Amino acid sequence: MKRQSPPKKPRLGEAQLIIPATELFLRCANLILPWLNPQELATVSLTCKTLALISKSLTFHRSLNAARSLENLSIPFHNSIDSQRYAYFIYTPFQIPASSPPPRQWWGGATECGSESRPSSDSVSEHGRFGVSLVDESGEKMFGCACERCEEGYCKCLGVVGMEEIANECGSGCWCGSDCPNRVSQKGISVRLKIVRDEKKGWCLYADQLIKQGQFICEYAGELLTTDEARRRQSIYDKLRSTQSFTSALLVVREHLPSGQACLRINIDATRIGNVARFINHSCDGGNLSTVLLRSSGALLPRLCFFAARDIIAEEELSFSYGDVRSVTGKNRDKKLNCCCCGSSSCFGTLPCENT
Ligand SMILES: C[S@@+](CC[C@H](N)C(=O)[O-])C[C@H]1O[C@@H](n2cnc3c(N)ncnc32)[C@H](O)[C@@H]1O
Numbered sequence: 434m435k436r437q438s439p440p441k442k443p444r445l446g447e448a449q450l451i452i453p454a455t456e457l458f459l460r461c462a463n464l465i466l467p468w469l470n471p472q473e474l475a476t477v478s479l480t481c482k483t484l485a486l487i488s489k490s491l492t493f494h495r496s497l498n499a500a501r502s503l504e505n506l507s508i509p510f511h512n513s514i515d516s517q518r519y520a521y522f523i524y525t526p527f528q529i530p531a532s533s534p535p536p537r538q539w540w541g542g543a544t545e546c547g548s549e550s551r552p553s554s555d556s557v558s559e560h561g562r563f564g565v566s567l568v569d570e571s572g573e574k575m576f577g578c579a580c581e582r583c584e585e586g587y588c589k590c591l592g593v594v595g596m597e598e599i600a601n602e603c604g605s606g607c608w609c610g611s612d613c614p615n616r617v618s619q620k621g622i623s624v625r626l627k628i629v630r631d632e633k634k635g636w637c638l639y640a641d642q643l644i645k646q647g648q649f650i651c652e653y654a655g656e657l658l659t660t661d662e663a664r665r666r667q668s669i670y671d672k673l674r675s676t677q678s679f680t681s682a683l684l685v686v687r688e689h690l691p692s693g694q695a696c697l698r699i700n701i702d703a704t705r706i707g708n709v710a711r712f713i714n715h716s717c718d719g720g721n722l723s724t725v726l727l728r729s730s731g732a733l734l735p736r737l738c739f740f741a742a743r744d745i746i747a748e749e750e751l752s753f754s755y756g757d758v759r760s761v762t763g764k765n766r767d768k769k770l771n772c773c774c775c776g777s778s779s780c781f782g783t784l785p786c787e788n789t
Pocket residue numbers: 520633634635636637680681682683711712713714715716772773774775784
């Protein structure tokens with residue numbers, strides 16, 4: 434019979450390279466699981482107790498911050514209604530070109546020191562902030578201001594100032610820097626917000642501090658779609674909504690000429706990729722937010738931004754009007770699915786829903 438040779442002893446200096454199998458398993462799980470969506474996570478967690486524990490911890494971390502680490506502040510989920518701890522979507526703080534299939538994003542893992550590491554915004558857009566800049570042939574910045582230091586309210590970029598529906602601010606076409614006071618919407622979310630579960634409306638965006646009238650809240654970020662793609666997706670979303678609990682967040686924005694004619698149409702889909710604005714519900718009385726189509730000097734496309742229409746107290750839900758409820762066709766009006774629960778005294782009982 435052949436004699437078995439004894440296991441090889443590690444040579445001096447080799448010992449520290451050997452990682453116990455369980456530790457290796459844990460390290461791999463901690464690296465991979467934050468990339469999974471809730472369905473994948475649920476499947477994986479059924480395989481063993483250790484993975485179930487890691488999934489539970491991930492779920493907890495995800496519920497603490499919907500914005501991953503891509504905003505200045507954490508935006509937590511609160512749910513005392515059912516067992517859903519968070520809503521799953523890919524986070525982008527700004528509008529991006531349509532992406533198919535949607536990218537994966539690392540969410541909810543803890544680094545060794547216990548805090549979530551910052552996912553790169555490149556995971557949603559290779560070029561970071563998506564905005565086509567306008568420059569002349571020599572590369573000169575010619576669309577913005579040449580102020581050495583812009584004064585709040587006194588810069589040619591601002592054009593019409595106030596709470597109008599269309600506004601301008603300094604941008605990549607200007608010589609001023611990112612600390613310019615006339616770049617309010619480009620500095621990201623600076624008010625504390627939270628996402629609260631409601632029995633009838635699903636997730637809702639709430640103020641978590643006093644927000645003064647006129648303060649910037651957030652932009653409506655998501656995938657920019659062509660009108661054909663918006664129509665294709667809307668019909669898929671309508672089918673999904675009729676068969677299962679599903680909420681979509683596809684917004685059509687139209688810029689109008691003084692004559693009233695629409696001159697620019699932007700389709701922003703925050704259903705799969707978006708920011709916290711995707712949780713803002715409709716209110717028939719117009720709600721407490723103003724929507725402003727904001728154009729940064731030098732950027733080709735405007736962005737839809739939300740500002741406080743009046744002082745908003747902590748614990749108040751943020752809402753705006755999705756559109757004219759009179760445009761709801763008979764077909765959509767009948768559906769139980771489109772029932773409005775805004776609770777305002779002027780509630781029409783039906784959500785605005787236009788044919789995209
Ligand atoms: C952009 S999402 C808003 C966030 C959504 N509540 C969620 O859970 O993700 C739009 C969807 O929210 C729901 N919703 C918005 N406003 C509502 C209202 N006033 N009453 C009832 N449901 C509403 C509808 O299902 C709508 O299709």
